[in-house]
Amino acid sequence: MRVxxxxxxxxxDGQALSADEIGDFIQGYHAGEIPDYQMAxxxxxIYLNGMSFEETAALTEAMMHSGKLLDTSGLSRPVCxxxxxxxxxxxxxxxxxxxxAACGLAVPMISGRxxxxxxxxxxxxxxxxxxxxxxxxxxxxxxxxxxxCSIIGQTATLAPADKKLYALRDVTGTVPSIPLITxxxxxxxxxxxxxxxxxxxxxxxxxxxxxxxxxxSLAKNMVRVGDTMGKSVGALLTNMDIPLGHCxxxxxxxxxxxxxxxxxxxxxxxxxxxxxxxxxxxxxxxxPDWESARETLEDALGSGKALEVFRxxxxxxxxxxxxxxxxxxxxxxxxxxxxxxxxxxYVTDVNADAVGRAVLVLGGGRTxxxxxxxxxxxxxxxxxxxxxxxxxxxxxxxxxxxxKRIGQARELMRDAIQxxxxxxxxxxxxxxxxxxx
Ligand code: URA
Numbered sequence: 001m002r003v004x005x006x007x008x009x010x011x012x013d014g015q016a017l018s019a020d021e022i023g024d025f026i027q028g029y030h031a032g033e034i035p036d037y038q039m040a041x042x043x044x045x046i047y048l049n050g051m052s053f054e055e056t057a058a059l060t061e062a063m064m065h066s067g068k069l070l071d072t073s074g075l076s077r078p079v080c081x082x083x084x085x086x087x088x089x090x091x092x093x094x095x096x097x098x099x100x101a102a103c104g105l106a107v108p109m110i111s112g113r114x115x116x117x118x119x120x121x122x123x124x125x126x127x128x129x130x131x132x133x134x135x136x137x138x139x140x141x142x143x144x145x146x147x148x149c150s151i152i153g154q155t156a157t158l159a160p161a162d163k164k165l166y167a168l169r170d171v172t173g174t175v176p177s178i179p180l181i182t183x184x185x186x187x188x189x190x191x192x193x194x195x196x197x198x199x200x201x202x203x204x205x206x207x208x209x210x211x212x213x214x215x216x217s218l219a220k221n222m223v224r225v226g227d228t229m230g231k232s233v234g235a236l237l238t239n240m241d242i243p244l245g246h247c248x249x250x251x252x253x254x255x256x257x258x259x260x261x262x263x264x265x266x267x268x269x270x271x272x273x274x275x276x277x278x279x280x281x282x283x284x285x286x287x288p289d290w291e292s293a294r295e296t297l298e299d300a301l302g303s304g305k306a307l308e309v310f311r312x313x314x315x316x317x318x319x320x321x322x323x324x325x326x327x328x329x330x331x332x333x334x335x336x337x338x339x340x341x342x343x344x345x346y347v348t349d350v351n352a353d354a355v356g357r358a359v360l361v362l363g364g365g366r367t368x369x370x371x372x373x374x375x376x377x378x379x380x381x382x383x384x385x386x387x388x389x390x391x392x393x394x395x396x397x398x399x400x401x402x403x404k405r406i407g408q409a410r411e412l413m414r415d416a417i418q419x420x421x422x423x424x425x426x427x428x429x430x431x432x433x434x435x436x437x
Pocket of ligand 1: 085180182
């Protein structure tokens, strides 16, 4: 028998753990034989001393095997998913899943809730009246088979050790660790029975990875773990200094996603979504190169096929598909308040961190895990760098339900948007592409 504290001491002293030591520890923690305080001590030792690639891969395997693996063998299409490390206004999954399905992929997407100031796909989808994110595994696979995609929340059976460890890391200052994040994300994705996976690793003020260097290391680590497990994994490193799109807040983002699926949104939101979906088509051998993948995606969008898949997914999961035709049926806030620009010029910066905080205080995010959220609140019509603006024109429209919260959000937004006389260079949206091909 391995004594847990000897394993903790070994990592504390900077030594590498064997795959068996890691496997036993995770198994013991999952079984309730190793208490939270010992797991927290090991997580802190990993946070401080890091892990080799081999240790990270072993941790991923151990957490993946703490639960069941999704059996996707009955699906006839290539099975592919995308995971984002999270950002402000990141509604890509809502557009990408039906788009990829419309192009012949099966997308069994298991998503999360908002974390910190970043929004969560589940919270967004739950602003659609009736939409269920808690399908059973059987229901989930049925929707993927019949519609092509389904988006639900984490199940109790998939990588349960990560669920327990993540909650512990959240309250012990051990979230921002590259090996721990790698294992946490990859164990869940590898349990989904995928053929391929695309990672959207976001970096900047509104992301967990603030520097390009850290984001690159995380992306490389995750791609390599996927490769070791025999999966085709690619990663795009994307800009999260500025929010993605013009709407931030749950129902508002669903509205913008539907607009995008109608082909009415171009610019950064569409470009980032298109490139991530193109990477999925490449990894699954559905397109020979980026250019033809982009053409396929433009066709799926332009023909209305992607919107139709979204409509079917919403209906199959108990949601009201009428929101696709009348997005105004989504929850709306009591007050909509335009924020007039104090001057004319060009927008040179929009701070994603400030925008995320403003939406959180409006009630669109949580301050405690058990909090509910207000789906209706947020910002819409938010300007973007490069846009010209006249004095008095709205920089954004604030959607709120509570005067005190509205005041706090306005304060947070006070210096979030910069304006100058000279038009800035367009922001770089994708810093790097790591593809295994
Ligand atoms: N998302 C996860 O699922 N796990 C992490 O550790 C960080 C972000």
